[in-house]
Amino acid sequence: MVQSMKIGDVASMPPLFPFQESFCPVEDLLKRELYPPLPLWERGDRAGCTIVWGKRIVEKLSELPMKEVLVRKFGPGELTLTEALIVWIGLEQRQGGWRWTELADLYPFVQKHRISLPEPLLSTLVGSEENWHRVEQFMQLSEPLRQLVSEEKLDLKTALRVKSIDPQAIEQLKPVLESLSYSERRILLRLFYEVVQRDRLDSPQSMDLASRLKDTPKPLEELYRIRHPSLHHLQETYHATVDTFLKGTGIKVTPPPYFEGTQFKVEFSFEKGSQLQRKALTLQKLSEKIDPVIETLVYGTE
Amino acid sequence: MAPNSFTKIYLTPEAETLPATQRAFRLLVYPEYRIVDAPTDIPPEDQNQSTLFITSYRGQTVHKCPGSRGHLCCNYLTIDLYLGCSLGCTYCIMKSYLNFSPLTVYADPAPSLKRIQALAQQYPHRVLRIGTGETGDSLLLDPLFDLSRPLIEGLADLPNVYLELKTKTTHVDHLLDIPKKGNAIIAFSLNAKEIQEQEEGTSASIEKRIAAAVKAFRAGYGLAFHFDPIVRFSGWKESYSYTIDLLRKVPAERIRWISLGTLRFTSALRDRLEDRPYLFEEFVPCRDGKYRYLQPIRIQMYKWFLKELSMVTDAPIYLCMESVDVWKAVYGNIPMKLDALRDIFIGIPCKT
DSSP: OEEEEEHHHHHTSOBSSOSOOOOOOHHHHHSGGGSOOEEEEEOSSTTOEEESSOHHHHHHHTTTTOOEEEEEEEOTTSOOHHHHHHHHHHHHOOSSOOOHHHHHHHHHHHHHTTOOOOHHHHHHHTSSGGGHHHHHHHHHSOHHHHHHHHTTSSOHHHHHHTTTSOHHHHHHHHHHHHHSOHHHHHHHHHHHHHHHHHTTOOHHHHHHHHHHHHTSSOHHHHHHHHHOHHHHHHHHHHIIIIIHHHTTTTOEEEOOGGGOSSOOEEEOOOSSHHHHHHHHHHHHHHHHHHHHHHIIIIIOOO | OOTTOOSEEEEOGGGGGSHHHHHHHHHTTSOOOEEOSSGGGSOGGGOSTTEEEEEOOOSOSSEEOOOBTTBBOOOOEEOOSEEOOOSOBTTOGGGGTOTTSOEEEEOOOHHHHHHHHHHHHHSTTSOEEEESOSSSOTTTSHHHHOOHHHHHHHHTTOTTEEEEEEESSOTTGGGTTOSOOTTOEEEEEEOOHHHHHHHBTTOOOHHHHHHHHHHHHHTTOEEEEEEEEEOOOTTHHHHHHHHHHHGGGSOGGGEEEEEEEEOOBOHHHHHHSOOOGGGGSOOEEOTTSOEESOHHHHHHHHHHHHHHHHTTOOSOEEESSBOHHHHHHHHSSOGGGOHHHHHHHOOOSSOO
C-alpha cells in the first residue's frame, strides 16, 4: 500500500542492502515524479523496518524543505530477500550497466543468501549466470588492478594475466599508467609482468623497476628494451652502423621486420642525375661495409 | 601415462561393432558407454579431454599437412586416427582448438588405407610420407584400439610409402609382432630432459622413449626422431646434448629422418598457455603470424643441432616450418635443391 510518511521517520530506517545506490542530483529529487514510492520492508525480525531502496534519496530529501515522502510498505511474508533484491536492482534503472566494484559487492551477498536472479535481470548485471565467475576473478585482483579495471582503464583479461605483479609496484607505476593510452597501458603491464616473471623479481626489485620506469621519459620503450634485450641489441647494432652511415644522405635502408627474413629495402628520391650519382656512390660505399652487419643481424654470425 | 584415463565413453551407433571398438572394450573390461548420433550430442559437461568419443565418421580420409604461410612444408600426408591427446604438454598447439572436445578415435582406418594405397599406385615414383600423429599422439591409445596395425599391414607392400607413427609414449609392444612392416616407422618426439620432465605432462621419459625405439628397431621398424619444439633455456646445449647422445643406442642407419623445429605459437595459443618460464624468452612475429625466437638465434640453434646430430647419424635432418631464409642460412640452400632432402620434400601434385 502506498502511503505518505514523515521523512525523518524514513531516514532513521537502515537500508536493507549494503550496496551503494546510484547518486541522485538534488534538482532531480525536486521533481517528485522521477522517483517512485520508496519500498520499505517490515521483515518481522528484530531489524524492524528497512529501506529496500532509496536510502540516498531519503538522505537528500531530508536536507530539503520537504516533510513527507511517498513509501510502499511491505509486511512480513510479503517479500522474499530475492524479491527485495530484484526490486532494488530494478529501481536502480541503470542505463550504463554496473561497475565491477558494485558487482563485487553484490556477488558475495547473492552467494551468501543463495539468491538466484531471473535471467533478464541477470543479463543486465553480468550477461549470464556463468559470467559470475568473471566477478569472482575480478575479486581476486589486487586493489590497484581492481581500480584500473573498474575505471575501465584496463581489461579484465590483461588484469588477470598480470595479477601477480606486486600491488605496490603497480601503485608506483600509476603516474606512468595514467600517461599512457588504453592499449599502451595493457602492453606496459604485460611487459612489466613478463620481466618480473623472467627475472624472478621479488617485491623490492619490482618496485625498483617501477621506480626506474617512472623516472624515464619513454617508459614503454625502456621496458620493451628490457623485455627484448636481443632484439634491442640488433636494433642498436643496425642503428650504429647502417643508420649512422646513412645519416644526412637522404637514403633510408629498412631491415626486415624484427630482422625476420633477408630482404632489406632501400628508399630515396632524386631530382637530377647528379643527385642520383651521389646516392649511388653512397650506396656503393655502404655495400662494401654492410655484409658483416647483415651476417650479425640476420644470420647471427658473430 | 595411462591410455585409459578417460572417465566417460560415447560412440556413434556404427562404431559399436567395429573390431577396434570391440578390442578396446574387451581390454577395458566392457566399460559403460552411451550411443550418440554426433559429437555435438555429447553433453557440454563431458566435452573435454577426459571423455572418449569413438566413431567411424570422417570427412576427408587423408590430409596434406596444412603447412604455414611463408614457411617451407615437407608435404607430409596425414591420417587422423586419434584427435586430441591427454598427455598434457604445456606447449601443445591443440590447446588452441581442442580444449573443449573429447578425445576422438576414428575407429575405422579402412577408407584412409584405401586412399593411401590408391595414391601410392598413382604416384609410384614419389615418396609418400604419411603420419598419424598430426592431431594426436599416434600410439597413446593404440594399445587399446590397435588402429596402426591394419595401416602397417595394408601398406607394407608399397615400397614408396613410409607410414610414420609419432609418439611421446613407449607404446610399441603391441606392434612388435606384426610380420610384414614394410617401410613403417616408429617416430619419437624428443626433447631436453628438463623440458620433458617439466613441460611434457605424463609423457614417457626421454630414456624410456629411446628404450622403446630400441625395441622397435629390433622388431624391424625404421625409426625417426623429432626435436620439436626445441626450447631455449639456460643450459639448453648440455641438456640437448644428453638427449642426442642417447641416440647412439639405436643403429644410425635405421634412422630414416630427424626433424628440427624451434618453439612456435600463435598469439591465440599464447593466450591459452599457462605461464611457463620458457615463454618469457624473446619471441617475434613471423610471416605466418606465429611467434618464434629471433631468426639469428634460431639459425644458430639449428646449426648447433646439425653439428651435434651429424656426429651421431647421417640420417636426413630437416627443419619443420621454417622460412627459405633460415633454410639457406643453415643448409646453404632450400630442401628441394639438397640431394639428401629432395625426396622428403617432393609432394604429390594432387588433392588428397
